[in-house]
Amino acid sequence: MNYEVYHIPTNFTDAGRVMGLFELRNLVEAVLLTLPALYLCIAFLPLDLTPKIIVTLTIIVPLGGFGLIGISDDSMTRWLGSWWKWRRSRRIILFRGEVRK
Structure with a gap:
């Protein structure tokens, strides 16, 4: 063989x-999550340079990490689409087994 x-x-x-x-x-x-937050921090924080950098990094790093990792190993848009589809199709089951919208 x-x-x-x-x-x-x-x-x-x-x-x-x-x-x-x-x-x-x-x-x-x-990137799409962090760029607007970065712009808002740089443009509107009334601090000197060093505190502005510290506050900006405190906001941007977790936000970017959350965007990179996603939710349950899915991208956030894919997860939001699944959640929205579930949210729109869920129903409430009453005591007699009737379905109410």
Whole structure:
């Protein structure tokens, strides 16, 4: 018997990911989340430079991390779409088994 041996590279799951960790969709969502917040912090905080940088980083880093990681290993827009679909199609079951909208 002649079996062909296929070697699977260690980084085969890294395709389509940024730095091998984050999906491109999550990266775009994180950037779209953080850019408006960054602009608002830089433009409207009435602080000197060092406190402004500290406050901005305190807001931007968790927001960007949340955007990169997503919710339950899904991107936020995909999760929000699933949640919205569930929210629109849910029903209340009454005592007699009737469905009320």
